[in-house]
Amino acid sequence: MEPRARLVLLLCASLVAICLESPVSLAVLTAACALPLLALRLTGVWWRRGVFVVIAIVWSTVLSQGLFYAEQPRVALVSLGPLTLWREGVEWGLVQSLRFVALALAGIALSVSTSPDRMFAALVRFRVPFGLALMTAAALRFLPRIGEEVLLVRQARAARGRPVWKRSPWAWLLLEVSLLRPVVARSWRRAQVLAESLDARGFDPVAPRTVRRPLVFRGLDFGVMAAAMTVTLAVLGARVAYLLYVSETVYVQALRPLYGFVRAWL
Numbered sequence: 001m002e003p004r005a006r007l008v009l010l011l012c013a014s015l016v017a018i019c020l021e022s023p024v025s026l027a028v029l030t031a032a033c034a035l036p037l038l039a040l041r042l043t044g045v046w047w048r049r050g051v052f053v054v055i056a057i058v059w060s061t062v063l064s065q066g067l068f069y070a071e072q073p074r075v076a077l078v079s080l081g082p083l084t085l086w087r088e089g090v091e092w093g094l095v096q097s098l099r100f101v102a103l104a105l106a107g108i109a110l111s112v113s114t115s116p117d118r119m120f121a122a123l124v125r126f127r128v129p130f131g132l133a134l135m136t137a138a139a140l141r142f143l144p145r146i147g148e149e150v151l152l153v154r155q156a157r158a159a160r161g162r163p164v165w166k167r168s169p170w171a172w173l174l175l176e177v178s179l180l181r182p183v184v185a186r187s188w189r190r191a192q193v194l195a196e197s198l199d200a201r202g203f204d205p206v207a208p209r210t211v212r213r214p215l216v217f218r219g220l221d222f223g224v225m226a227a228a229m230t231v232t233l234a235v236l237g238a239r240v241a242y243l244l245y246v247s248e249t250v251y252v253q254a255l256r257p258l259y260g261f262v263r264a265w266l
Contacts, residue, residue: 006113023091062094
């Protein structure tokens with residue numbers, strides 16, 4: 001698929017995620033955003049790590065929002081001494097976590113499936129400022145390297161020290177923060193080398209350039225973008241109509257089925 005079409009799909013997914021507030025609909029969106037990752041044939045190790053991260057994000061968000069939900073009305077699910085888990089907070093935390101996970105999966109699928117030079121060409125064709133497009137492409141190029149360095153640092157830690165679960169929570173937190181120091185230092189050094197290389201080659205961001213492999217839309221790209229934009233505009237229009245209804249600004253009796261659908265599913 002053409003890189004510009006992938007960017008359009010990511011934008012559509014972002015707009016739909018903002019409009020949805022139902023855990024069911026957001027779960028469907030999350031599954032749809034995860035489908036492209038199935039075609040990339042990632043290894044089982046990465047799938048296990050991804051599932052663990054998703055579960056950790058959803059669980060921590062649901063628990064924190066369920067414990068500290070302060071809006072009214074609210075219904076208690078579980079009470080343990082001074083702690084109470086509120087049902088509305090759990091639902092709100094589930095919505096927020098699924099929205100974040102869906103967009104994260106869509107972004108990961110885009111970054112993994114699109115090479116930095118194709119991403120750079122697509123951003124330039126979208127009239128993104130050249131400097132910003134270059135920074136985006138450079139960040140996309142170095143993201144896998146940073147991930148490899150994080151794994152390497154953690155493997156070195158595991159080979160030299162005692163297991164993490166045998167430390168106190170505070171010591172574990174300090175250890176995790178200290179593990180980021182070599183990664184940040186190497187990233188800073190890599191950025192300096194890149195800047196010096198551009199300066200040594202007489203880099204001029206305003207100079208005219210040509211693309212070695214021009215981007216060309218195909219029929220599949222137009223079809224996928226048309227379908228995604230149609231769904232996005234439909235969801236956005238339904239949400240706007242419902243907001244006008246609940247704010248008592250505009251009410252159309254013929255749209256009562258639409259109002260009920262938005263309340264139940266979106």
